[in-house]
Amino acid sequence: MKLFVTGASGWVGSAVVPDLLAAGHQVVGLARSDASAQKLTEAGAQVHRGDLTDLDSLRTGAKDADGVIHLAFHHDFNDFVNAGELDRQAITALGETLADSGRPLVVTSGTAGHAVGQVLTEDQPANPQSPRLSESAALAFADRGVRVSIVRLAPTVHGNGDYGFVPTLINVAREKGVAAYVGDGANRWSAVHRDDAAVLFRLAAESADPGTVVHAIGEEGVATREIAEAIGRNLGVPVTSVAPENAIDHFAWIGAFFALDIPASSAITRRRFGWHPTGIGLLEDLDQGHYFVRR
Structure with missing residues (x-):
């Protein structure tokens, strides 16, 4: 598959990209800077310039791909509400572009805060009061012809x-x-090691059914x-x-x-x-x- 990856040069993305390439997929990575573009080129990926605020750029990247892995998130803990809204808008743009195509959209979320004091499992929904709106925004497209899946990352x-x-x-x-x-x-x-988490993004893109929630949890x-x-x-x-x-x-x-x-x-x-x-x-x-x- 030709996969459009946002956050491709980030901490998790820089492990996801080589895993995808090693499995025979093409990767087009979103890059907002020259440094990110160079990093992607050196890894063997193609470069698509833009960022989360450029919704047209996201739509173009998704339109030309066989699927999308959305890793990018603006981690501003001083203004997490607006960071969550920015993520919602980005996911909506990607989902609308993939609608009725059957193509995969793998969206990143986290396990923290959904079931405090309990062992969170994949079949438990996200906390509706969470300011991070990734899951609800993505799952809205599961019945619109998009093979949506959610990868929840451990807090570390x-x-x-x-x-x-x-x-x-x-x-x-x-x-x-x-x-x-x-x-x-x-x-x-x-907790999860980055290399183990990276594999799950590929597996989700390759085979996850619509609406699947995946837990990247090693410990x-x-x-x-x-x-x-x-x-x-x-x-x-x-x-x-x-x-x-x-x-x-x-x-x-x-x-x-x-x-x-x-x-x-x-x-x-x-x-x-x-x-x-x-x-x-x-x-x-x-x-x-x-x-x-x-x-």
Whole structure:
């Protein structure tokens, strides 16, 4: 297939693209900058210039493709409502372009916040109060002749080069001189290695039925206390608890998120696609040392 990939040069996209190419697919990646375009060209993909705000560019990319993988998202946690609306508009433009074609539209979502305190499964719907509208926007096209599927990512998609939530926690620990967790640290985050997650986007594009929800989860739940202990061990700083009411003061915006209990299962995904994660776990990855190299 010729697949149009948004977010193709991002953290997850830069693993999805080579996986697609290795499987024999053509890739056309959305690039908003010269640096992104060069990265895609070097990977062996074609380049389509534009960004999430350029809906005409998205429509053109989708029109000329056999399917779309939508990875791009504007991660602005200071204005997440508008980021969610931008994503909704982009997905709507892509879905309308693919309507009545039977072509795949694979849309990225996340597991966090949908079933706090429970193990989230693929058959549980997204939280309707979530400001991220990816799932509802995409699934609206499942009965409009689009082979829509949703890939929910774990809150930490880890690996060498990660610049997401875990590096943010490491930076806080460096600044504060302690590696902290919230409360007793028994709350859990699910995790997945980036290379394992990448495979699922390809499998969804190739074979997922309309309306399928896929969980990119390698580890169901890693205690946040253990994450803090790994950070402390590698930075050589003490590990301590922060009271829930002080989480925002200590961690800033990520404090409320690090306090959540958000485990998730991928049992249905593994059975449906024969997917078996092979990457190392989050704690082992932290102990490789690359997360603690100043860049």
